[in-house]
Amino acid sequence: MDDGGGRVTRGKVTIRTVAEHAGVSVAAVSKVLRNAYGVSDALRQNVMESIETLGYRPSAAARGMRGRTFTVGILLVEIGNPFIPEVVEGINDILSPSEFKSLMGMGRSHMPVETSLIEQMIDFHMDGLILVAPRMSGAVLDRYARQIPIAVIGHHEATAAHFDTINSDDQRGAMLATEALIAAGHRDIVMLSQAYAPDSSHAVAGQREIGYRTAMQRAGLPGTVVALPYDGDSVPHHLRQFLEQNPRPRAVFCWSDLFAVDLVNIARSMGLRVPEDLAVIGYDNNPLAALPLVDLSSIDQAGRRLGALAAETLLSRMDGRNAPHHILLEPSLVRRTSG
Amino acid sequence: MDDGGGRVTRGKVTIRTVAEHAGVSVAAVSKVLRNAYGVSDALRQNVMESIETLGYRPSAAARGMRGRTFTVGILLVEIGNPFIPEVVEGINDILSPSEFKSLMGMGRSHMPVETSLIEQMIDFHMDGLILVAPRMSGAVLDRYARQIPIAVIGHHEATAAHFDTINSDDQRGAMLATEALIAAGHRDIVMLSQAYAPDSSHAVAGQREIGYRTAMQRAGLPGTVVALPYDGDSVPHHLRQFLEQNPRPRAVFCWSDLFAVDLVNIARSMGLRVPEDLAVIGYDNNPLAALPLVDLSSIDQAGRRLGALAAETLLSRMDGRNAPHHILLEPSLVRRTSG
């Protein structure tokens, strides 16, 4: 039957349809669905068959009103960074075999968008949230964490009481990179960082700056951090300017391959030899770093594993755990020819 | 108040809370929310203030049960392709100023995942769906389209009756690329395509093959299509093999920059000069094509515009339109040095 708008309105098979078809009560069907206590094998079998033949699917919206939706929300800063898909895959590695599904929101690196997305996910009664590199402060996160279980990736907040954090040890990674450059004999090592809001010490870029400065200090070298805005198309322009300055640094530690890949590319096209004229080490070990003409040394932070751990952590929290977990993963340096 | 699980249960402000606070009926508040007919300015004002001071947000789950959720679902094949974010941005360009929000699902290039995601979005009572390059057949799409308004991007199905399609003219784009290579004097032009399922004539790769073959035929040249599987890490290996064959083609039209960027990179690292020894034109004009050492000529299909058009089309369909719209955008060749 057609309602005139082209939509099918008949056939709408609900839990009631199933109950009638199986000759049992609605409550019984519900019990089977949630595999709750108090159903005989015979009844379960019976109901399952009805569900199968009718092609019934429970309404997530209705479930959400009283119980769980079996859905976790994933909030992504942006999806331009090739590092993100890896994390998402890691999350799905864990979620797929579970009874939970995921739905994603894109924050577009913009805090009001992010908060509105989180609220939307709460309004849909999702069971838990995984936030990837959110722009907001720990205080804001804490407020949301009172309403819904939250696990955060790429946001350093090791003392947070109400949500879990899963991070690569960004300070350590930056130290690895910087120390490698120092060991190669470089002294004028500049860090190319991302400009971030003043109140965001939790940001990964900030942590990497700390690691860089620590390593430089230990070696008795002066550290210089140049922060570039990450606003899409202007990046190549800024990188070119950076390389045209005089004197130009001989070695660069780059907060992300997002910049480093372009940097190596632009440097080479300007006739600079890498690493002889310019040594570069990046961060994230993104797929492009492995391209032959790029061949960028980079810090690998095992994005897939980060995602998987976040999913597991969230699952355990949704299961009732209350004490916060704060996980820090050891990054590693992937050596290629760039530095 | 804390329920012992750390969640806040008090304070839960519902439409009833608002109604009491404003001293009106629940129905009145509902009317204001939906800005339905039959509310005086005074009442609206009054209710709005209560909503504001209480920080009330309507539950999307509850709304979905009877009315709309003001949410559209976006289904993405994968997010590894840098072309996808552009499309998403285009969608958001239109959705942000509207009253609608979006939530995304990631199909992971896997049909069962995609269908389950679509069903999940239907189960959440989303108001409409935008599918980006779905793997499923038109028949399957049609079945879902009876349950929910659908607009599809990157899926050629110009005769579909129940859903809208928004595409770049992939045949035309492939012809542009091929003709450019022919005009440059090449005769042995090979197309590097993506291996796709046999029943998917709707796939963009298939359309591009048709365009390629047509252009070659018109020029009286024999066409050769080499299809490579797109399964992540094996791509560079296959490309290298492709380049090591003897005789090697002098010119290549590549179905996607996903392959073309790697191809140019590997070719150059093998000592081949581009375009002298190997001319390459790609497809998508993705951000990496513009890198100096890549400098890849590519077909631009205006992803952002595709996304925006899809959102507009969906909006108009959700608004009651019934006749299908099938939009085809004219692609353009972005000339760089590679071919």
Add this chain to the structure above:
DNA sequence: GGCATCGTGTGCACCGTTCTACGTAGAACG
């Protein structure tokens, strides 16, 4: 002045689940 009309607001059934309480039959127990 009686009656239809209009603009506003309310009452209530309904959407599709979950969940708490309770009924009931048979087994176990003393």
Add this chain to the structure above:
DNA sequence: CGTTCTACGTAGAACGGTGCACACGATGCC
């Protein structure tokens, strides 16, 4: 043999909104 358990199934009230039918006072009209 009466009583307490245990296992299974059911009834019915939530959950938080929407939307229809209707009430009610003020107007307009003949």
